[in-house]
Amino acid sequence: MNLTPEDLAAIALSMKIAVTATAISLPFGFATAWLMVFRPFRGKMLLEVFINLPLTLPPVVIGYFLLLLLGRNGWLGQALSSLGIELVFTWKAAVLASATVGFPLLVRSIRLGMESIDRQLLEASRSLGAPWFDTLVTVILPLSLRGMVAGSSLMFARSLGEFGATIIVAGNIPGLTQTIPLAIYDYASSPAGTSMALSLCLVSVALSVTVLSVHEVLGKKLEHGRRT
Amino acid sequence: MNLTPEDLAAIALSMKIAVTATAISLPFGFATAWLMVFRPFRGKMLLEVFINLPLTLPPVVIGYFLLLLLGRNGWLGQALSSLGIELVFTWKAAVLASATVGFPLLVRSIRLGMESIDRQLLEASRSLGAPWFDTLVTVILPLSLRGMVAGSSLMFARSLGEFGATIIVAGNIPGLTQTIPLAIYDYASSPAGTSMALSLCLVSVALSVTVLSVHEVLGKKLEHGRRT
Amino acid sequence: QINLSAAASLKDALNEITAAYQATHPGTTFRKNYAASSALAGQIEQGAPADVYISANVKWMKYLEEKKLVELSSVRTFAFNELVFAGATAQKVTGMNDLQKLGRIGIGSPKSVPAGDYAMQAIVKSGLEPKLTGKLVMAKDVRESLMYAELGEVDGSFVYRTDARLARKAKILFVVPGKLYPQIVYPAALTVSGARNADAKSFYDWLKGRESKTILKKYGFSVK
Amino acid sequence: MKLQLDIEKRQGDFSLKVKTELSGERVGIFGASGSGKSTLIHLISGLTRPDAGRIELDGDCLFDSTKGIDLSPEKRRIALVFQQATLFPHLGVKANLLYGYKRCKPAGRRIGPEAVIKALDLEHLVGRGVGKLSGGEKQRVALGRAVLANPRLLVMDEPLSALDDSLRYQIIPYLRSVSEEFGIPCLFISHSLTEMRLMTEQVMVIKKGSLDELTTPNKLARASMALSPHGYLNLLRLSNPSVREGLHHYPWGNQELILSEGRKEGASLFELSSRDIILFKNHPEAISARNLLECNVMELFDADGRKGVVLESDGKTLVAEIVRAAAEELGVTPGATVFAAIKASAFRRLG
Amino acid sequence: MKLQLDIEKRQGDFSLKVKTELSGERVGIFGASGSGKSTLIHLISGLTRPDAGRIELDGDCLFDSTKGIDLSPEKRRIALVFQQATLFPHLGVKANLLYGYKRCKPAGRRIGPEAVIKALDLEHLVGRGVGKLSGGEKQRVALGRAVLANPRLLVMDEPLSALDDSLRYQIIPYLRSVSEEFGIPCLFISHSLTEMRLMTEQVMVIKKGSLDELTTPNKLARASMALSPHGYLNLLRLSNPSVREGLHHYPWGNQELILSEGRKEGASLFELSSRDIILFKNHPEAISARNLLECNVMELFDADGRKGVVLESDGKTLVAEIVRAAAEELGVTPGATVFAAIKASAFRRLG
Numbered sequence A, B: 001m002n003l004t005p006e007d008l009a010a011i012a013l014s015m016k017i018a019v020t021a022t023a024i025s026l027p028f029g030f031a032t033a034w035l036m037v038f039r040p041f042r043g044k045m046l047l048e049v050f051i052n053l054p055l056t057l058p059p060v061v062i063g064y065f066l067l068l069l070l071g072r073n074g075w076l077g078q079a080l081s082s083l084g085i086e087l088v089f090t091w092k093a094a095v096l097a098s099a100t101v102g103f104p105l106l107v108r109s110i111r112l113g114m115e116s117i118d119r120q121l122l123e124a125s126r127s128l129g130a131p132w133f134d135t136l137v138t139v140i141l142p143l144s145l146r147g148m149v150a151g152s153s154l155m156f157a158r159s160l161g162e163f164g165a166t167i168i169v170a171g172n173i174p175g176l177t178q179t180i181p182l183a184i185y186d187y188a189s190s191p192a193g194t195s196m197a198l199s200l201c202l203v204s205v206a207l208s209v210t211v212l213s214v215h216e217v218l219g220k221k222l223e224h225g226r227r228t
Numbered sequence C: 001q002i003n004l005s006a007a008a009s010l011k012d013a014l015n016e017i018t019a020a021y022q023a024t025h026p027g028t029t030f031r032k033n034y035a036a037s038s039a040l041a042g043q044i045e046q047g048a049p050a051d052v053y054i055s056a057n058v059k060w061m062k063y064l065e066e067k068k069l070v071e072l073s074s075v076r077t078f079a080f081n082e083l084v085f086a087g088a089t090a091q092k093v094t095g096m097n098d099l100q101k102l103g104r105i106g107i108g109s110p111k112s113v114p115a116g117d118y119a120m121q122a123i124v125k126s127g128l129e130p131k132l133t134g135k136l137v138m139a140k141d142v143r144e145s146l147m148y149a150e151l152g153e154v155d156g157s158f159v160y161r162t163d164a165r166l167a168r169k170a171k172i173l174f175v176v177p178g179k180l181y182p183q184i185v186y187p188a189a190l191t192v193s194g195a196r197n198a199d200a201k202s203f204y205d206w207l208k209g210r211e212s213k214t215i216l217k218k219y220g221f222s223v224k
Numbered sequence D, E: 001m002k003l004q005l006d007i008e009k010r011q012g013d014f015s016l017k018v019k020t021e022l023s024g025e026r027v028g029i030f031g032a033s034g035s036g037k038s039t040l041i042h043l044i045s046g047l048t049r050p051d052a053g054r055i056e057l058d059g060d061c062l063f064d065s066t067k068g069i070d071l072s073p074e075k076r077r078i079a080l081v082f083q084q085a086t087l088f089p090h091l092g093v094k095a096n097l098l099y100g101y102k103r104c105k106p107a108g109r110r111i112g113p114e115a116v117i118k119a120l121d122l123e124h125l126v127g128r129g130v131g132k133l134s135g136g137e138k139q140r141v142a143l144g145r146a147v148l149a150n151p152r153l154l155v156m157d158e159p160l161s162a163l164d165d166s167l168r169y170q171i172i173p174y175l176r177s178v179s180e181e182f183g184i185p186c187l188f189i190s191h192s193l194t195e196m197r198l199m200t201e202q203v204m205v206i207k208k209g210s211l212d213e214l215t216t217p218n219k220l221a222r223a224s225m226a227l228s229p230h231g232y233l234n235l236l237r238l239s240n241p242s243v244r245e246g247l248h249h250y251p252w253g254n255q256e257l258i259l260s261e262g263r264k265e266g267a268s269l270f271e272l273s274s275r276d277i278i279l280f281k282n283h284p285e286a287i288s289a290r291n292l293l294e295c296n297v298m299e300l301f302d303a304d305g306r307k308g309v310v311l312e313s314d315g316k317t318l319v320a321e322i323v324r325a326a327a328e329e330l331g332v333t334p335g336a337t338v339f340a341a342i343k344a345s346a347f348r349r350l351g
Ligand SMILES: Nc1ncnc2c1ncn2[C@@H]1O[C@H](COP(=O)(O)OP(=O)(O)OP(=O)(O)O)[C@@H](O)[C@H]1O
Pocket: D011, D012, D013, D014, D031, D032, D033, D034, D035, D036, D037, D038, D039, D040, D083, E131, E132, E133, E134, E135, E136, E137
């Protein structure tokens, strides 16, 4: 297994994108899950559908929509471009694509965790003088950690494998926006590249093994922490 | 929005594949989650990694692996073929592809649900004379239902959007193995097809809205059921 | 019944061709599978049912030939295509040298997309490579690079003539001179199992005929 | 504390409707299992929203369905101790204890952690995680947490049922003294009349979701004297004993009470059941009971077939309980003089 | 039941090590909060695995670390009632009650649902979901569920602490009679000596994780007479009263006991505190106490500074409690004759 410098760049980029996408999404995912679990509001169903769209639609379609939104003629793209921010065909676009695709997974995991919190704990917290926001941070957040750990490991893994949406908004530019899946695609397109493609697959698997182990250990610690 | 008979066939096929994949995976997902949550065993990490592989690897790669496994020279393909079962290029292959890709999502949701079950309930059940299997069916199963509902809605939605692995193992044969995402892919190949592609996207969204609503209502009922 | 595995770029033309064939040969049914040439080759290798294989490049046909999965005697060129530069830019672009003025340029990923490979060869041959690196946006396939051009995300893209014809906003700005890149061919073959299928054989022979060539031309392919 | 209630709430088959005004520093809520006690305090503390009505605490409106007022729980500053300890599982014992304390404005912090930890005997638990506590330990931590929130009203829903007797009576006087010293009013739910007597000054009796009676624990105790297993409990605060032959001789008015338990320093609280007092018309000779007090009969009251006799001696009172036949036989009428015999061991020290 | 224990278990700082043999139909486990009672029954029922040792029930080995035997909980058929009711949230009250019953072989079903539902007063709850029960209601359902499992041993971990007195004493005799009639042995944890006396015949006292004493509740009650708030409780089973002037006259040996409560039919169980008995050397005149019994002193015992006096009359015994000074003064020595005065209201009917 000998990786070319381009492959190494792809690996580094994949990591960077997966980490960034997960880190950026976590606070939003937590807030969204909280909204859904603890705040009854109108249009909840609509939000639910909107969040889960990226799951249902083929990634290519999501990529296309993101391109329409962020592109030269998209309203977000124009707004950003007037601020001097170019997203399309950069690694930031890949982050956005990964975040969009992984977000429903993240939210759902956090929600499941939140739904199992004993409501009496929240009552106790409120009655002890904590405003809702305080309760959110000091009770709901720590008790959602397991869900967040599970969700972010899902999201991280999903980001590592994201292909369809990324290749559209970020392009497949070696060294710049080429992630592991895109590199695999390039290799797999020629009969001679199969072994290289397999090497990259192995790297991908190794990465996710690492992430999953870390998360497993974290999850155990969290559980242990509650007992101790 | 006028759909051609082929589009309608693609919609029906997508539904059939998503429903079948979800239904087949549920018992396995439940069993796997149970193993992970309640049975400490060696090689747990390995199983964990194996299950989560489809999440990390680009769908195309998964498609290739499935093809290698199920194809003429794959050991599973040979075994099945000697039984007269042909999988590759049939809708059953698409079911397998969807099941593989959605399985990690399903397992993770069920696990989260299971982890929040009060252990004392299991102790009570055991001490009341229920063997482990009985406890599994009469306590763990019903108390995992929320996780299973959440997980299967995730999986169903993911199946509706599955593209990369499906096109490789099942092909893109209109009326036979062409699902909504594959039809969208076909349409999108010519600029003239964009509006048709969008129509199919809408159908896909509508389907997942329906599924999510049903699941939301089911989830509510489950919660309500516990209170009543 | 005939199992047809063909490159996705041939979809529209082949749909019309098979319809024409069915008009004269009632009772024949087609199972058409359009996907990337590499995917199709992989499927054939793994025993997927296919009688006729039409690839968008020679590489994958060669691969199957080596594996003895296609009937060697049946391999022939099905159609030719041309590389053009298309875009919706207002700037005046009439030849390869004008490319330096442009901003981003769409191109299929040279490693995986034949059109990109050809385009890259043309760029190298015309000595533009150092000036264009950094401007090139690699796409997954020709359609994607055309889409970039349609949406104005790039000023123009190297695409096949057959694709450019279907574009709405993007116009063909110039045709890439044929001497800059090897001839683009779509090789076709009967697979080993196809050679045993009488229907497939007769369809495969019919493909050589005038009727099918007329349809191919209509979709922008060239034939000889 | 002055708590005005006029609320309604339906919950499935059960409906609660209470209109009353409670005042006093320590008010009890008394009622059978399922009568709606827990539901009521959820409404008061803002954790459940009443269907309609008005709640006012010390002149501040906490809830008013017509004006659309519904103060959030943390603004009400009503700390709860639940029937089952609900400790934060992610926090240690110390962090649990300080949860409310930290959220209390420094100016409002009148009770500090050290005193509470000491009083609830939690010193050795402070470093632990809450998963490693026994049932009783958990409940003590929950109690401490609520007290440390320095709340405006402390609401306790049968907080002591998980504790054993010695702990229970160690905690009660502390809870009471916290409430008294720092002026934290309490709402106290219990089905133990003893706890009620010790903790509260006024009792609201609810029955099947509605107010049955507003009374004092004393009256409630008198009324249920016949039903309660321990009759009416006289509470005596005694001090400065002299110890002779292992017995504690406490001054009581111009007489003396002889108790088998006692404490040399400070005042102690004792409980004496009305059933532990035997009355004699004439002075009996050679009796095992150490106390023989000469008293006047101040008052007689009826309680479900029994007679309560309020005895007086030099301004001190005691309630004894006798059956009607005995009252007639002994000629116990207001103004009569009787001898009350009480065993030294009948007194029970509570704190 | 014959339960042989020789087990060890460490849990963080706490370590439990018990080696003993318990026999009897109803055995109690008594100990302070945190002494390891709950831990011990988890080990016995197979829910926690001991670090080492051996557990044997009625000759069957349940656990043996050297032989590698570890019977699964359902095979041990030891039904548990926990300190906090743990009902299955997804099942209704009825399904909860029948959970263990259905899992019991029809041949082993000696107790049926109707009797249990009636005895635990659950008729009106049977149709409900478990989320809509009050704390006490939940605990009764949990009790019923365990009894209906027709277990080989019923283990109860402070099952009554969430109940109010009237319910508690309604349930205790039932639990006891279930245990007696159907021969289900019980292991009963409580920190109430009264409950212990009523429920058990043998008591294991544990202290900081190890066996302190193996005794009878009677002895334990005598030993802790001085410490317990109600002294030693005499339990009297009386029947066939004649009612005169609202008082129940029960035959007791060749004398008569006069009680203010009672029930016309059948036998009733009464509790009488040792502190409610006053002894006289001579017959006193005009006394409010309705009972004046002439008894012989059978035995004297010491309990922490007090004297227990075992009185006898025509084969019946009672334990009275007096201070040492009184014993000397009255000349209470074995063989002496004394008069015991007991108020009619001092008796407490338990069931
Ligand atoms: N969510 C609910 N829906 C319907 N009925 C309920 C609900 N919660 C409680 N109840 C019923 O309301 C009544 C009052 O319950 P509550 O918990 O207030 O009783 P309680 O007086 O606190 O009893 P305990 O002393 O046993 O704790 C009970 O009859 C109970 O069954």
